[in-house]
Amino acid sequence: xxxxxxxxxxxxxxxxxxxxxxxxxxxxxxxxxxxxxxxxxxxxxxxxxxxxxxxxxxxxxxxxxxxxxxxxxxxxxxxxxxxxxxxxxxxxxxxxxxxxxxxxxxxxxxxxxxxxxxxxxxxxxxxxxxxxxxxxxxxxxxxxxxxxxxxxxxxxxxxxxxxxxxxxxxxxxxxxxxxxxxxxxxxxxxxxxxxxxxxxxxxxxxxxxxxxxxxxxxxxxxxxxxxxxxxxxxxxxxxxxxxxxxxxxxxxxxxxxxxxxxxxxxxxxxxxxxxxxxxxxxxxxxxxxxxxxxxxxxxxxxxxxxxxxxxxxxxxxxxxxxxxxxxxxxxxxxxxxxxxxxxxxxxxxxxxxxxxxxxxxxxxxxxxxxxxxxxxxxxxxxxxxxxxxxxxxxxxxxxxxxxxxxxxxxxxxxxxxxxxxxxxxxxxxxxxxxxxxxxxxxxxxxxxxxxxxxxxxxxxxxxxxxxxxxxxxxxxxxxxxxxxxxxxxxxxxxxxxxxxxxxxxxxxxxxxxxxxxxxxxxxxxxxxxxxxxxxxxxx
Numbered sequence: 001x002x003x004x005x006x007x008x009x010x011x012x013x014x015x016x017x018x019x020x021x022x023x024x025x026x027x028x029x030x031x032x033x034x035x036x037x038x039x040x041x042x043x044x045x046x047x048x049x050x051x052x053x054x055x056x057x058x059x060x061x062x063x064x065x066x067x068x069x070x071x072x073x074x075x076x077x078x079x080x081x082x083x084x085x086x087x088x089x090x091x092x093x094x095x096x097x098x099x100x101x102x103x104x105x106x107x108x109x110x111x112x113x114x115x116x117x118x119x120x121x122x123x124x125x126x127x128x129x130x131x132x133x134x135x136x137x138x139x140x141x142x143x144x145x146x147x148x149x150x151x152x153x154x155x156x157x158x159x160x161x162x163x164x165x166x167x168x169x170x171x172x173x174x175x176x177x178x179x180x181x182x183x184x185x186x187x188x189x190x191x192x193x194x195x196x197x198x199x200x201x202x203x204x205x206x207x208x209x210x211x212x213x214x215x216x217x218x219x220x221x222x223x224x225x226x227x228x229x230x231x232x233x234x235x236x237x238x239x240x241x242x243x244x245x246x247x248x249x250x251x252x253x254x255x256x257x258x259x260x261x262x263x264x265x266x267x268x269x270x271x272x273x274x275x276x277x278x279x280x281x282x283x284x285x286x287x288x289x290x291x292x293x294x295x296x297x298x299x300x301x302x303x304x305x306x307x308x309x310x311x312x313x314x315x316x317x318x319x320x321x322x323x324x325x326x327x328x329x330x331x332x333x334x335x336x337x338x339x340x341x342x343x344x345x346x347x348x349x350x351x352x353x354x355x356x357x358x359x360x361x362x363x364x365x366x367x368x369x370x371x372x373x374x375x376x377x378x379x380x381x382x383x384x385x386x387x388x389x390x391x392x393x394x395x396x397x398x399x400x401x402x403x404x405x406x407x408x409x410x411x412x413x414x415x416x417x418x419x420x421x422x423x424x425x426x427x428x429x430x431x432x433x434x435x436x437x438x439x440x441x442x443x444x445x446x447x448x449x450x451x452x453x454x455x456x457x458x459x460x461x462x463x464x465x466x467x468x469x470x471x472x473x474x475x476x477x478x479x480x481x482x483x484x485x486x487x488x489x490x491x492x493x494x495x496x497x498x499x500x501x502x503x504x505x506x507x508x509x510x511x512x513x514x515x516x517x518x519x520x521x522x523x524x525x526x527x528x529x530x531x532x533x534x535x536x537x538x539x
Contacts, residue, residue, distance in 0.1 A: 020110060023523040024103045026073035031100025031455075034060050034093045038456070040162040040170075041464040041489045056390045059164055059397050060093035061085040073523060080519050084511055089404025090160060091508040094456060095516055101455035102520035105448035114444065116524040122438075122445010127517045129434040130426050130449075131510065137422055138414040138506050139498075152415065153178045153406055155501035159418055160405035164398035169208050173395070176213040176382060177402035183215065183380045184334075185410065193407050197331055200399065202384040202392045205363055211395060214381040216374045217335050219300075219321065219328060222360045222367030225310040228319050230360045232296040235319075236288050237353035237371070238281065239332050240299065240341040244322075245306035246274050271308070278309045280344040282316050288349050298358050298371075300324050300332060319358065321369060334379035335371065408505040417497040418504040419486025420457030424475045427453045449517070457487045466492035 036043045037058040047055040047066050057063060064078040081095040106119050142149045157177045161170035184197040201218045223230075257263045285297040298319045299305075305313070305322040313320045324332075333340055336353025356373025382399060386392040409415055416422050430450040435443055454472055461471035464487075471487060478485040478494040486502060488495035497503070 019526050019529045020116070020524070022529065023073045023526055024107050026071050027077060027100040027103040027523065030074050030077050030096050031104070034063065034096045035459045036463060037063070038093050038097065039460045039463050039489060040167065042163065043463070054390065055393065057394060057397065059401070060096065062397055064092060077519060080515055084515060088408065088505065088508045088511050090401055090505060091512050095512050097455050097459060098452060098512060098516040099520050101452040102448065102517065103523060105452050106524060109444055109448065114441070118441045119445040119448060120521040120524055122442040123449055123517045123521050125438060125442060126430055126434065126446045126449035127513060129430060130513050133426050133429050134416070134422070134506070134509060134513065137425060138416050140414050141409060143410050143413050150178070152503070153182070153409060156409050156415060156503045156505070157402050157406050159502050159504065161398050161402045164401060165394060169395065172209045173211060173399060173402065176211065177399060178406055179213055180380050180382055181403055181406040181410070184378055186378065193410060195403050195407060197334060197379040198403060199328070199331060199379070199381040200384060200396055201381055202386070202396065203363055203368070204386065204388070204392065206385045206387070208386045208391050208395050210385040212383050214370065214372060214383055215377050216355065216370065216372040216381065217328060217331055217379065218381040218383055219324065219369040219371070220366070221321065221323070222362070222369050223319050223321055224305065225314045225320065227314045229296070229317070232298065232319060232358045233356060234294055235296045235298045235355045235358045237332065237336040237338060237355050238284070238297070238299045238341065238351070239329055239338060239353065241302040241329070242277060242341065242344060243303040244274060244278055244301060244309040245304040246271065274306070274309060275312070277344050278312045280347055282312065282318070284347045284349070285316060285318055288352065296358070298355070300329070302326060302329050331379040332371070335374045335377045337375065405505055408507045412506045414506045415503040416506050416509050417484055417486060418502040419488070419495070419497045420460055420475070421484050421486035421497045422504070422509060423453045423456045424479050424485065427451070428476060428479050460487045460489060461492065464489040464492065
């Protein structure tokens with residue numbers, strides 16, 4: 001009888017063999033759920049919510065976050081995988097596959113009576129050796145502002161996108177994603193890229209292939225006065241956070257007047273405070289435009305603009321947009337230049353930005369304002385289009401992963417050949433080099449680790465409709481001839497991923513090799529599952 005039963009007779013205890021089998025079966029279950037999604041030929045899952053809402057996706061991160069997982073071991077694996085996405089932006093499905101395959105390979109050895117600790121020691125040795133091999137297998141990339149390898153950046157973006165969306169959509173999004181990251185990249189190759197400066201705006205309109213990059217900003221509202229221009233060129237942009245509307249006094253006060261003239265005088269005095277601010281903006285417009293009809297003036301205000309102020313601005317030919325979002329105000333300054341103004345006393349020509357084109361686009365009841373043709377933009381907008389919500393959500397998730405993938409290359413300054421090439425090479429290295437340097441039963445753990453790494457090319461082959469074992473043997477034979485080779489999902493034959501432009505992120509691979517063996521080791525070393533918490537005393 002377990003010692004816990006002596007302390008707490010109400011405790012529920014699962015013995016060593018049952019605990020191990022529970023953990024292994026949970027990992028194998030997660031493996032079976034996500035393996036069909038891996039790679040460009042992976043299938044799509046349909047998630048149905050409690051209210052009947054539907055989500056179509058093949059993104060492992062979305063699946064693990066949206067699915068209701070109740071099994072404690074499966075939940076632990078899912079949290080590890082979603083943490084992988086939070087850190088690197090990709091590799092969620094691969095992490096689940098590697099953890100599941102590690103435990104699956106251990107099942108045979110455990111059935112023969114081998115102690116889990118021996119396998120864990122082998123895992124640790126294999127993990128260290130694989131990380132060292134990764135350092136020799138990676139390829140350096142030129143990421144300097146002058147000598148940047150744009151074609152390789154596009155290849156990384158295409159590889160990341162093709163696993164999330166159909167091939168034609170991925171091809172159309174590749175240039176958009178690559179250029180968006182390079183647009184917001186600051187001067188100097190070591191500067192941190194703030195991906196929040198890439199605005200993702202969506203319109204339920206046309207097709208996903210019509211998604212485009214706007215070198216500027218798209219606002220989800222238009223001008224609030226019917227007489228304001230809908231299309232303007234050569235625009236000075238005033239970004240401000242000044243209230244241009246009548247404001248009530250914060251102090252409760254009463255005013256006494258004896259006739260209508262005094263009341264009118266009182267109203268005029270109250271209104272003068274706001275009108276003076278509007279006149280200051282109009283005076284700045286007259287100063288910079290200097291009577292040239294081809295020059296225009298646009299005011300984007302974070303606070304409100306009341307109807308009277310809008311009328312005054314409209315008469316002077318000024319386009320006024322109110323209640324702009326704070327994040328758009330930050331991006332606007334990076335797009336158009338100038339500085340954000342917080343008081344009318346700061347209104348000087350030097351605070352203005354510039355845009356070659358500002359126009360309003362009406363789609364049904366929605367209005368969108370485009371600010372384009374800006375100089376030296378450090379912020380941009382990806383305008384996502386799609387015919388329904390499912391398509392838009394799928395494209396948006398894919399673009400987020402693509403942006404992270406390109407950013408990882410600029411940060412790491414290196415890439416790893418993809419299509420399962422690293423896994424084949426690392427498994428061969430473990431068997432032919434590392435295994436010979438280890439004595440004793442730890443070799444079994446290394447062998448299990450090597451076999452588990454091959455789950456990636458095996459799954460790519462299965463999802464493409466080819467025989468997994470035959471493909472694996474062909475890849476291994478080709479690598480032993482001295483060639484870097486990955487799996488071609490179109491022909492089922494080994495191919496050179498470098499020649500075909502298939503690359504993975506170094507950061508993603510390193511994180512997977514770090515985290516997956518640790519979780520697998522912890523699950524292997526569980527000898528009892530106890531349910532003897534404080535809340536059981538109530539029973």
